Each structure stands twice: as structure tokens, then as C-alpha cells.
Amino acid sequence: MKIHAVVTDTDILIVGAGPVGLFLANECVRRGLRCRLIEQRPSQSAHSRALAIFPRTMEILDMGGLVAPFLAAANRVTSVAVHAHDRVLAHIRFEPQESPYPFVAMVPQNVTEQLLVEALRHRGGAVEYNSTLVGLEPRTDAVRVRVNGGREAREVSARFVVGCDGAHSAVRHLLNIPFAGGEYAELFLLADIETNDALPADQMQLCPSESGAVAIFPMSATRRRVVATVARPEGAAPSLELVRRLLEARGPGSLAARALHWSSYFKVHHRHVKQLRVGRMFVAGDAAHIHSPFGGQGMNTGMHDVWNLAWKLDLYVRGHGSEALLDSYGAERVPVIESVIGTTDWLTRVMATPGRFVQGMRNAVIPVMSSLGPLQRAFVERLSELAVAYDGSPIVEGSGKRWFDDSLRGSNAPCRRFVLMLGDDNNPTVQRAARDLIGGFSDILELRAVSGSDATLVRPDGYIASATHHGGTTAALNSMRSLLERQTQAA
Secondary structure, three states: OEEEOOOOEEEEEEEOOOHHHHHHHHHHHHOOOOEEEEOOOOOOOOOOOOOEEOHHHHHHHHHOOOHHHHHHHOEEEOEEEEEEOOEEEEEEEOOOOOOOOOOEEEOOHHHHHHHHHHHHHHOOOOEEOOOEEEEEEEOOOOEEEEEEOOOEEEEEEEEEEEEOOOOOOHHHHHOOOOOEEEEEEEEEEEEEEEEOOOOOOOEEEEEEEOOEEEEEEEOOOOEEEEEEEEOOOOOOOOOHHHHHHHHHHHOOOOOOEEEEEEEEEEEEEEEEOOOOEEOOEEEOHHHOEEOOOOOOOHHHHHHHHHHHHHHHHHHHHOOOOOHHHHHHHHHHHHHHHHHHHHHHHHHHHHHHOOOHHHHHHHHHHHHHHHOOHHHHHHHHHHHHOOOOOOOOOOOOOOOOOEOOOHHHOHHHOOOOOEEEEEEOOOOHHHHHHHHHHHHHOOOOEEEEEEOOOOEEEEOOOOEEEEEEOOOOOHHHHHHHHHHHHHHHOOO
């Protein structure tokens, strides 16, 4: 193989053009960073795979200027029903009131990738297909990356490398990062089918049974995703006849499968890394964590990974970020990842464990638990990812909860700036201290007036870095200054 040593300076080299890599590339281009996105496949996926986009992810797409086409493409789901054959064990409304997106947006992964590719091209970016990562060589101020493009190999110099290259991540393997966890014993079936319109288009169904589970996700009034456990494979890929038998045995009796669009078998793992950063190299999405499809959290969690990382890389590249800021990516995301894996593991064991005794227990317990308002709200808040917070982070003081209102939507999103939300009835001394704080960080901090007397420091990703209640004070503003200094000193 002939090797051409071509040095191409770029700020961020992204490996993998699935939804996570494409979203990160869009964020880099939106922020004016130089980035390259390589993908070993010759084109984007033609299959739907990941499907559900939850409310917090829709908010993030909103802040990134990408939400409109997803709203146009989505089938909106607002409830979850748990069935035991034709008996409804529970009916849970999925309508979080604290978000402008109170639904699950059902968008097939191939459509998600298409929308993100189109947005990237519109912004002047591109995907480099047929490009396989084969080597990483860390340098003092960059990473030397070797890419195989077929008959020729090339070398690229990047300030940072982010591996968004899936469960078999080349980046993770080259960095020798352990991928700890295990595999579920069950074999899973996935099938996209054409159906009748007997079930509501705005409702997903979870159907545990003594022989295993079926989950049904509506892509439209007459097209659905079916995920089910099976004892053994029948043929190279699931047939329409097999899907029909599973639905007849476990699903709502009114649903009829009329045609099969695509299907496959797969095994499910629950694994994650403990280390998301090695020097100037990072992993995100399935390269960093994989888990059960029950809950639909995989793609959403991966997109949240790079949403957390993008603004930190941006500040660092522009000379405003510290090593502590880069380290906070792992400190903040690993606990979230562990929580997501815990939730999906629990759902899998509750829904997918077969057996007559277990089914009897489910039939007795699920109606009681689902009737409790606080448990319903906790379930919705956890799946929606609206409850994600970064309390305990080294760059956060306080709850670290999300802040999302009209001032952060669309073109109002702060991008690479922190925002100091200051109450308009604070006294003149506090107002002067706020102006002094802004002056000291004029490149990365802006002031916005809000009603009341509180002071809240909001990060570029829409999470609260620090807040005071019952009135802003100069001492609180000085604390915010110290917090900004720790994470934004010159790199």
C-alpha cells in the first residue's frame, strides 16, 4: 500500500458518521470550528434501527438550530400502554409539562442521519466516506491520525479526535479503553412492519408475557417497529410469519402485521467505559456505552454526550478552556451513562424475563405501581432525560439542572457563551458587580435580564453552573467568577 503523508490541520477529527458523529459535526461547523468527519461505510444507513427521540434531545436540537425538520418528520407519541395479551395493565401519559416538546418523536435512524447530513452540507460540511481509522499517534499539541481510504492511506493532524464509531469502536480499541459489562442471555428480534390501524398512532405498547416480551413503537398509523425476545433464530432474518406468531401470542389481539419492511436478530450487551478521555482523544455514543433497546435511550444518550463535549472543545480551541474543563466531560457523563444503563437493565429484566410465575407477579404489581402519580412522573422524567443534571461536577456549584426557556431557543441559543441571568430588581451594587463580572469574561459571558432578584449562571449547553435564590449578592457573583476562572483559564 502506498502511503502519502499529507498534513491537514483540523480542530476536530470525528470518527463515525452515525447520528452522534453527524450531530457533533453539525455543532462544530455551527461554532466555526474546523472539523473533518470520516466514515468507513460507503454511505449512510438505509435501516431505521434507533427510533425514539426524547424531549430533552428535541430541546438540544432546538438549541442547535436543527429541530424544525425533525418536527416535520416525527410521529408524536404521548402515551405508553402495558399489555398482558388483551388486558391493559397500565396506561402512562408521556406528556412532560416542563418542556415545549411533550412527546416522544418517532424518527427512524436513517431519516435522522439523512436530516443531519443535509444540515451539515447546508452549513458547508461533508462526510468523508470509505475512510477507515487505522492509527492514532498522540503528539504534544495534536493527534496524528492514520486513515485508510482504500488503495492509499493518508495522515491527518487534528487538535482533538472524537470516536463516535459505534460498539466496535476503532478509537476505543486503539486507546485500549476497557469496555466492561456483560451480555443478556436473550436473543432479540427487530422488525419494521406494515400494520392495520387498530392501535393509536400516538401510543407505544410494552407487552410482557410468560414466553418473553414484545415492545411496539408506532412510526405512523400503519407502520410499527417491533422488538421482541425469541428463544432461537428462524432463518437468517425474522420472517413476517414469525412476527405474526409473536404478536398473536404476546401482543394486543387487534394488531395485524401485513407486510415486513426490514428485520434482523441481535444480541444485547450492557457495557460502558469508565474513561471517556485519553489526552486529546475522546469517545462518545455507542463507542462509550451500549445497553438494552428497552427505553430507547442509546442514540439520545450519545447525542447528549457530544452536546456536553462540543462547547468544551470549542472554548479550549479558542484559548478559553482549561484542562479541568476537558476533564469534566467524563466526570459529568459517566454518572449519567451508568444511570441510563441501570434504567434500561431494570426495564429489560422487568419486561423480558419469561415464566408464568414472573408474569403473574408483573400482572399484579404493574397496575398498582403505575397508578401512583409520583412514580409515573419519575418514569416519564427519567426516560425523557429532562431529569439529567450535573450536580457533583467539578465545574458546577449546586444542582446542575437544565435551564430551558425561549431565551435559549433557536437563534437565541448562547453557543459558546455562558449567560448570566440576573434579576432586574437587584440593587445597584449587585448590578455593578455583574457588569464587572461580564467585563472580566467579555469573550465568553453575556448578561441577560430576567424578572425577580435571582442570579443564575447558565452554561453554553443550557445547564446551570451556579445559582443564587432569594436575591443575587456580590458574594454569589464572586463565587461565579471563581467558578469561571477554574474552567476557562487560558489553555
